[in-house]
Amino acid sequence: xxxxxxxxxxxxxxxxxxxxxxxxxxxLLAPNEEMALSMALENFMRREDVLDVWVVKRENIxxxxxxxxxNWTKRLDNKDYRKTKGYGYLRQKWKEKEQGMLxxxxxxxxKEVKKK
Amino acid sequence: MERGEEKVxxxxxxxxxxxTYLQALKELLYQLADDDFLxxxxxxxxxxxxxxxEEDVAFSSITQNTMGHALLFYQLLEExxxxxxxxxxxxxxxxxxxxxxxxxxxxxxxxxxxxxxYDWALxxxxxxxxxxxxxxxxxxxxxxxxxxxxxxxxxxxxxxPYHLAHWKLWFEQLYNSTDDARARLQTRIAxxxxxxxxxxxxxxxxxEMAHFELMISEVELRDRWLEEIELMxxxxxxxxxxxxxxxxxxxxxxxxxxxAIEIFQDVYVSDEGAVW
Amino acid sequence: xxxxLEYGSxxxxxxxEDPEQYDRFMARIEAGEKIEADDWMPDDYRQGLIKLIxxxxxxxxxxxxxxxxxxxxAPTLKRKxxxxxxxxxxxxxxxxxxxxxxxxxxxxxxxxKDLIENLLSGDLKFHNVFHMPTKTWADAGMVGWLxxxxxxxxQTNMLDASYGPYQRALQRICQEEVFHAQHGEAIIxxxxxxxxxxxxxxxxxxxxxxxxxxxxxxxxxxxxxxSSKQDIMIxxxxxxxxxxxxxxxxxxxxxxxxxxxxxxxxxxxVHYDEEQGQWVYQQPDWDEFKQIIKNKGPRSKERLRLRQIxxxxxxxxxxxxSKEVVGS
Numbered sequence: 001x002x003x004x005x006x007x008x009x010x011x012x013x014x015x016x017x018x019x020x021x022x023x024x025x026x027x028l029l030a031p032n033e034e035m036a037l038s039m040a041l042e043n044f045m046r047r048e049d050v051l052d053v054w055v056v057k058r059e060n061i062x063x064x065x066x067x068x069x070x071n072w073t074k075r076l077d078n079k080d081y082r083k084t085k086g087y088g089y090l091r092q093k094w095k096e097k098e099q100g101m102l103x104x105x106x107x108x109x110x111k112e113v114k115k116k
Numbered sequence: 117m118e119r120g121e122e123k124v125x126x127x128x129x130x131x132x133x134x135x136t137y138l139q140a141l142k143e144l145l146y147q148l149a150d151d152d153f154l155x156x157x158x159x160x161x162x163x164x165x166x167x168x169x170e171e172d173v174a175f176s177s178i179t180q181n182t183m184g185h186a187l188l189f190y191q192l193l194e195e196x197x198x199x200x201x202x203x204x205x206x207x208x209x210x211x212x213x214x215x216x217x218x219x220x221x222x223x224x225x226x227x228x229x230x231x232x233x234y235d236w237a238l239x240x241x242x243x244x245x246x247x248x249x250x251x252x253x254x255x256x257x258x259x260x261x262x263x264x265x266x267x268x269x270x271x272x273x274x275x276x277p278y279h280l281a282h283w284k285l286w287f288e289q290l291y292n293s294t295d296d297a298r299a300r301l302q303t304r305i306a307x308x309x310x311x312x313x314x315x316x317x318x319x320x321x322x323x324e325m326a327h328f329e330l331m332i333s334e335v336e337l338r339d340r341w342l343e344e345i346e347l348m349x350x351x352x353x354x355x356x357x358x359x360x361x362x363x364x365x366x367x368x369x370x371x372x373x374x375x376a377i378e379i380f381q382d383v384y385v386s387d388e389g390a391v392w
Numbered sequence: 393x394x395x396x397l398e399y400g401s402x403x404x405x406x407x408x409e410d411p412e413q414y415d416r417f418m419a420r421i422e423a424g425e426k427i428e429a430d431d432w433m434p435d436d437y438r439q440g441l442i443k444l445i446x447x448x449x450x451x452x453x454x455x456x457x458x459x460x461x462x463x464x465x466a467p468t469l470k471r472k473x474x475x476x477x478x479x480x481x482x483x484x485x486x487x488x489x490x491x492x493x494x495x496x497x498x499x500x501x502x503x504x505k506d507l508i509e510n511l512l513s514g515d516l517k518f519h520n521v522f523h524m525p526t527k528t529w530a531d532a533g534m535v536g537w538l539x540x541x542x543x544x545x546x547q548t549n550m551l552d553a554s555y556g557p558y559q560r561a562l563q564r565i566c567q568e569e570v571f572h573a574q575h576g577e578a579i580i581x582x583x584x585x586x587x588x589x590x591x592x593x594x595x596x597x598x599x600x601x602x603x604x605x606x607x608x609x610x611x612x613x614x615x616x617x618x619s620s621k622q623d624i625m626i627x628x629x630x631x632x633x634x635x636x637x638x639x640x641x642x643x644x645x646x647x648x649x650x651x652x653x654x655x656x657x658x659x660x661x662v663h664y665d666e667e668q669g670q671w672v673y674q675q676p677d678w679d680e681f682k683q684i685i686k687n688k689g690p691r692s693k694e695r696l697r698l699r700q701i702x703x704x705x706x707x708x709x710x711x712x713x714s715k716e717v718v719g720s
Contacts, residue, residue: 003707005714006168007504026564027491028170029504031713035289038282039170042177043487047568066431160464160476164456165698167706168504169487176480180473187469202468229461230694232701236709290712297712383467383529387589392467392529392582
């Protein structure tokens with residue numbers, strides 16, 4: 001009897017902490033997804049914190065082809081309007097009006113507002 | 117804590133006050149430590165020989181965790197004045213060892229360095245049966261009157277459910293796969309049914325263990341285990357669970373334990389007193 | 393790993409190579425870009441990588457066996473746990489590397505099964521050091537300290553490898569090797585500072601391992617054994633240094649430590665030549681080396697036998713789970 005179906009390819013992803021995004025770890029061979037999951041943890045995360053593990057059968061991932069990576073991932077550097085960099089002149093303007101700039105650092109610090 | 121205040125023992129010193137309590141406690145600790153040590157020893161022989169590489173790595177983590185558990189239990193014995201952990205693990209006579217006989221059983225034919233015709237079916241059945249039992253025993257022990265042990269049981273239960281889930285998965289999947297695989301498991305289940313009996317025993321101090329609320333009764337332990345296994349198998353083998361080779365809890369053992377001891381103390385005895 | 397490789401004949405289809413494509417490829421690796429499994433690559437790049445990485449991976453798997461002999465025997469619970477974790481890592485490194493090799497072999501329809509079967513048939517070679525016996529507990533320390541030390545030298549040399557999947561696997565592997573190095577040092581240190589018996593087995597072990605350690609990096613040039621692929625791996629930016637440079641780096645890093653423990657090596661001529669700026673040593677027997685890696689070493693047959701039994705004896709398990717498991 002054949003045993004080639006035993007070797008199915010699974011990609012393994014994991015999450016280190018509540019704030020961390022899911023991260024790709026590596027791939028493994030297993031006969032089915034339950035086995036893949038049972039093996040993933042100790043194959044790739046023996047020495048690190050782990051809160052969650054995903055396994056995905058590789059054939060279920062539509063990834064870019066080599067050509068798509070080459071052709072789709074390069075962009076012109078003309079999109080300052082999309083980034084705060086394009087609005088940097090405001091810092092000077094606000095300064096003239098004796099106001100601070102509401103930059104990323106400032107806005108990301110607004111976790112709490114005054115309680116009424 | 118619902119138990120009467122007088123039954124909670126918080127330190128080794130306190131445990132030593134009552135010789136009967138101390139004896140029952142030590143018996144229980146030797147069972148826990150020796151069971152985990154033998155299971156992990158047999159696991160360590162498998163390293164490099166599992167059905168595929170990914171499983172080898174996962175299995176080894178479980179084996180390491182289990183040996184780590186044995187170490188925790190030996191440490192509790194060391195605190196009670198029984199001797200150093202490495203002496204307890206490596207340098208006790210077979211008659212002093214309290215692991216169940218089924219757990220000392222060789223992994224199959226051959227030796228781990230020569231012609232290792234190890235049987236994965238035995239390993240799956242043994243580990244699934246054992247981890248199911250271990251979870252029940254530890255859960256009971258989290259309510260033990262000996263606080264240091266209850267704490268260790270709680271810690272061990274942090275990682276043990278993964279072990280049980282792993283072996284349960286192997287058991288389920290092989291049991292529900294080919295006729296050949298099912299037959300191989302069934303042979304090993306039938307064998308386990310003749311030999312697993314003493315795993316579920318608590319030895320000569322079983323009554324005292326229950327009396328001092330160190331542990332639940334043997335009957336309860338056994339019933340809970342049978343209930344779990346029945347859920348998996350559908351129906352249990354009709355014959356009663358046996359202990360073909362006697363009871364490890366009474367210090368009875370087979371030549372398989374001698375073989376294990378010879379290997380695991382090989383370096384230890386080569387230069388006794390040396391620091392390794 | 394060193395680059396003395398004799399793999400079975402290449403049955404790969406030859407791409408009709410387009411010079412422009414080749415130039416683009418070379419420009420990418422020159423610019424430090426990483427090549428991925430599905431990117432275009434020259435045939436000799438793919439072939440060279442398959443040979444290198446499958447041998448590297450299978451050597452990790454075979455390398456678990458000599459040390460594994462000491463796992464159940466380790467003298468204390470802590471040492472049992474340490475060496476188990478270490479050998480587990482070797483299996484884990486094999487897993488990572490074989491996955492990388494398997495992806496490279498995929499266009500030829502080859503899988504894990506072929507790799508294991510090629511090993512058992514003798515077509516896929518494994519590293520010379522893993523054909524040697526481990527006779528005492530000191531050998532467990534020696535493998536962790538100096539054999540792994542040599543492996544660290546050769547693997548860190550490829551940490552910038554142009555092939556992305558290999559580079560990423562090596563990154564993980566080298567990080568774990570730091571633990572291996574210290575695990576080996578801890579065993580060695582206890583023996584070096586231990587009883588007379590312990591110091592004896594340590595020196596005896598080093599004496600036995602010395603020629604294998606020199607052989608580890610392979611011959612200095614193709615002239616020695618008639619086949620060396622080191623140049624192509626340097627051209628394609630997989631490794632940076634040649635065999636002799638790596639051996640010298642190993643001697644630089646480890647010989648002073650060997651001597652500091654009061655140990656000697658079984659070669660009275662060993663010394664550092666200030667003028668040449670390198671270690672002078674007696675060449676090991678390269679004919680013996682050729683025999684060893686043809687699976688004619690002292691323990692080659694036994695190790696392959698273990699691997700074969702493990703593979704064939706568990707075949708029923710892989711067959712059983714090859715059928716789709718319904719639900720779960």
